[in-house]
Amino acid sequence: MAGLAARYPSFRHGIHPPEAKRDTCEAEIRQFPFAPALIVPLSQHAGKPSIPVVREGQEVVRGQVLARADGFMSVPQHAPVSGVVRRIALAPAISGRMTEAVYLEPFPGSSQEVPDGEGLDAESASPEEIVLAIQAAGIVGLGGAAFPTHVKLRPPDDRRIHTLMLNGVECEPYLTTDHRVMLEQSDDVHMGIRYLLKATGAGRAIIGIEANKLDAAERLRETAPADLPVETRVVTVKYPQGAEKMLITALLGSEVPSGGLPSDVGVVVINVATAAEIGRLLPRGRGIQERVVTITGPAVGKKGNYRIPIGTPLRFALGQVDVSDDVSRVFLGGPMMGQALSSLDVPITKGTSGFVAFTSKETGTRPQEYPCIRCAYCVDACPVFLNPSQLGLLAKNGEYAAMADEYRLMDCFECGSCTYVCPSHIPLVQRFRQAKAILREGRSKP
Amino acid sequence: MLVVTAAGALGGLALLLATGLVVANRRLYVEEDPRFDTVESMLPGTNCGACGFPGCRALAEALVTGEALPGKCTVSTEAGRAAIARYLGVDAGAEEARVARLACQGGSNVARRHAEYTGHPSCRGAALVAGGGKGCYWGCLGYGDCAEACDFDAIVMNEHGLPVVSEPLCTACGDCVEICPKDLFSIHAVSHRLWVACRNLEFGDDILEECQVGCTACGRCAADAPNLIRMQDNLPVVDYAGRHRSREPIERCPTGAIVWLEADGTVVKGDAARPVVRHTTLPVAPT
Numbered sequence: 001m002a003g004l005a006a007r008y009p010s011f012r013h014g015i016h017p018p019e020a021k022r023d024t025c026e027a028e029i030r031q032f033p034f035a036p037a038l039i040v041p042l043s044q045h046a047g048k049p050s051i052p053v054v055r056e057g058q059e060v061v062r063g064q065v066l067a068r069a070d071g072f073m074s075v076p077q078h079a080p081v082s083g084v085v086r087r088i089a090l091a092p093a094i095s096g097r098m099t100e101a102v103y104l105e106p107f108p109g110s111s112q113e114v115p116d117g118e119g120l121d122a123e124s125a126s127p128e129e130i131v132l133a134i135q136a137a138g139i140v141g142l143g144g145a146a147f148p149t150h151v152k153l154r155p156p157d158d159r160r161i162h163t164l165m166l167n168g169v170e171c172e173p174y175l176t177t178d179h180r181v182m183l184e185q186s187d188d189v190h191m192g193i194r195y196l197l198k199a200t201g202a203g204r205a206i207i208g209i210e211a212n213k214l215d216a217a218e219r220l221r222e223t224a225p226a227d228l229p230v231e232t233r234v235v236t237v238k239y240p241q242g243a244e245k246m247l248i249t250a251l252l253g254s255e256v257p258s259g260g261l262p263s264d265v266g267v268v269v270i271n272v273a274t275a276a277e278i279g280r281l282l283p284r285g286r287g288i289q290e291r292v293v294t295i296t297g298p299a300v301g302k303k304g305n306y307r308i309p310i311g312t313p314l315r316f317a318l319g320q321v322d323v324s325d326d327v328s329r330v331f332l333g334g335p336m337m338g339q340a341l342s343s344l345d346v347p348i349t350k351g352t353s354g355f356v357a358f359t360s361k362e363t364g365t366r367p368q369e370y371p372c373i374r375c376a377y378c379v380d381a382c383p384v385f386l387n388p389s390q391l392g393l394l395a396k397n398g399e400y401a402a403m404a405d406e407y408r409l410m411d412c413f414e415c416g417s418c419t420y421v422c423p424s425h426i427p428l429v430q431r432f433r434q435a436k437a438i439l440r441e442g443r444s445k446p
Numbered sequence: 447m448l449v450v451t452a453a454g455a456l457g458g459l460a461l462l463l464a465t466g467l468v469v470a471n472r473r474l475y476v477e478e479d480p481r482f483d484t485v486e487s488m489l490p491g492t493n494c495g496a497c498g499f500p501g502c503r504a505l506a507e508a509l510v511t512g513e514a515l516p517g518k519c520t521v522s523t524e525a526g527r528a529a530i531a532r533y534l535g536v537d538a539g540a541e542e543a544r545v546a547r548l549a550c551q552g553g554s555n556v557a558r559r560h561a562e563y564t565g566h567p568s569c570r571g572a573a574l575v576a577g578g579g580k581g582c583y584w585g586c587l588g589y590g591d592c593a594e595a596c597d598f599d600a601i602v603m604n605e606h607g608l609p610v611v612s613e614p615l616c617t618a619c620g621d622c623v624e625i626c627p628k629d630l631f632s633i634h635a636v637s638h639r640l641w642v643a644c645r646n647l648e649f650g651d652d653i654l655e656e657c658q659v660g661c662t663a664c665g666r667c668a669a670d671a672p673n674l675i676r677m678q679d680n681l682p683v684v685d686y687a688g689r690h691r692s693r694e695p696i697e698r699c700p701t702g703a704i705v706w707l708e709a710d711g712t713v714v715k716g717d718a719a720r721p722v723v724r725h726t727t728l729p730v731a732p733t
Contacts, residue, residue, distance in 0.1 A: 089648075089649075090647065090648055092577075092583065094576070095576065095577065096573075096575070096576035096577015096578060096579075096583060097577060097583060098583045098584075098647070098648070339575065339576060340561075340575055340576060341561070341576050342560050342561035342563075342575070342576035342577060342578070342579040342580075343560050343561070343576070365564070366564050366565070427565065427566050430565055430566050430571060430574075431566065431571075433574050434566070434568070434570050434571050434574060437570065437573075437574055437627075438570065
């Protein structure tokens, strides 16, 4: 253990869940067909929903803007397919909430060509132009959080960014999208880095990759242009290494303060797939209309990595990959931080990094919860040094304010390591999510 | 010797501090209206907050100073309010009793579930996992967080997993309003008998796939009683400031989403409402 940790840098604490990436890590990215109907939600990102600019019945071309950004904390949505806007109505989102969405019906037999817009040259463009172009391309964090990328590039004025960090860790079990993107689109990643370095004013870029993807690290090193100040570093395989604060600790040794942002230590962290998308779209002046999604899990026949148009209903996607009839649970994201879905009518959005489908054999029944035996496994697992055991007891008693004020609940980023190691099967992270939801609600009320 | 010194020192200290306390008690005593205590003892003492004051003591002070009338306390009995009014020599004042009302009728026999939630059994927990698995996103999840939150046992879960509020027991304290993750409860005067028991914002018959008693936004109620009901966000809104003591709007409702609530708890639906025949739980239908 100590020998392993000495080889590659990492953070303290964390866990080692089974990686389960072997099924898809060698599967090349394949293009997905268009579904008979696509649903493009207007709120696929953290921030304000976009405002639709098309009418019902209007014909749209693939890549055309369907909805414009509502202010700086928002992004536009582009048509993933050439077709007709059937209606603009409520549609189920992954959170289970009903949100406004544009229903598109593709033209049958259309070439589905994407017209190029006005490209932006990385050398001559100003940082402001790049930030605006990234917003105009509708790019959000493709790692899963779907935070608008251009907002990250504009840190508070008193913060100077010295390092751009590219997150290619992908510590979530089962998912291999970033791995494949790094292997197959390494030039796009480097192009994206060029834009991002210019936009942030950072002097160097570091790509962080977990040691289970050495081939990707090798590829990125080989293809790096000589004039680009980029360095690829390998970090220990450990969950949640891909959390941006953990990655900064591993690569730079500095710690982001509690409640702070990476910009507090002069760093901006961008997912590699996001960088690849920036590098692919900006020179062509296009908007994002598809993304790479891993579809895997024991219930899936054709496991693999697919480039799927945004708005493709999950039911159609699962139909394409031969899902077993015995499928009992589908997770969006991975099994650690992902969400169980209640409906297969939800569309694939910009934040969808993968789906994992399980049969009843794997999911089974919930193990019985036993009282906390104070073993402190959770304390040793928590990457942000909280005391999950104590927090769990407080949550059970509804002492939400104490959780936040005395035990730093708000530092918890819900990685689930505590629940994973708990021998008493206490649903710790579930209780924390609930407590945080209650606290957020309380704060928003007058 | 050591024992004597210790006892002496501590005893002396105790005497000194006691003297200090006695002096402070005499010098700094705050004269308080003795009626505060009396009135407080006449109030129910549940500290429910339905009156809008932070607890019974605060209401007692407001009553004595004349800021409020005894009628504010909707929890005490008629006789109790009259007794306080007599004691203070004021008018009892009439405050209409209020109750919590639930805007959902989608029990397990009429509303579909698409997924089974097997996590921590609470509505708040379920709501965080993809909305809770109910076909209708807005509907009651039925894990009974409200019944648990109610300090007056006024809410019981019925056989279809819907909370039922007892009008006589409900004090309108608002705990259920606060706890419900779907915001289905609201506090209303008991005279508000015309009630829209649905919160789904979808337009059209699609909702009937998910829930037999959902509002389809057909607008018949608003057409029949245009002065009383208007449609907003695909739902009827009752103008309780107007003449709302009319059953006219419920008569033509095809699903029975707008109802008339009797004081004894019976729910009256219009003649056109499709009858609910199923009494067993609908199977989970994965979609």
